Amino acid sequence: MNPSPQSRPRTLVAGIGNIFLADDGFGVETARRLAERDLPGHVEVVDIGVRGMHLAYQLLDGYDTLVLVDATARGEAPGTLYVIEHDIGGGSLSPGAPALDGHRMTPDAVLALLGTLCAGTGAEPPRRVLVVGCEPASVDEGIGLSAPVSDAVPEAVRLIEELLNNGEPGESAPRATADGIST
8 A cells, every 4th residue: 555645754845045146046046956857756846035934834734854955154165065954943933033024034034933833833844954055155246156156056956866865965065963063
């Protein structure tokens, strides 16, 4: 007996970023290229761009794994890729947090909002959250990725495919925790 499609663990890959801020468009471009690939049926790829509020509400539909793809400044050479395992425990907005801007929500703010939404609706957040990040060269105003970040996009697609197929990245990408310690 085959499990129904709805009972299979679902994975959402979300490209995040602003294409008008140069390398901040890394996540959007990577998601676009990944969507052209032949992926397993339980994987959904979306271009979230700057619509963080939309992502939080989409996650209420129930996903086992969330892969966020974003420009991630961690101090390495531009084009360096990272795989960061996000600690999903305790994600909620603090009582004194400023009002949310649906177009300027960082992944941390999205996950905190998701925790609040899940508590209010009874939905379950993803059990696993990974960030596939790329060190930007520039996030100044401008359209188009820098050469090192553009060159990293195909490698990021390959890395995400490995994560989707095996659950773990290959040896080529640094692993890091949410607190920034490489593993």
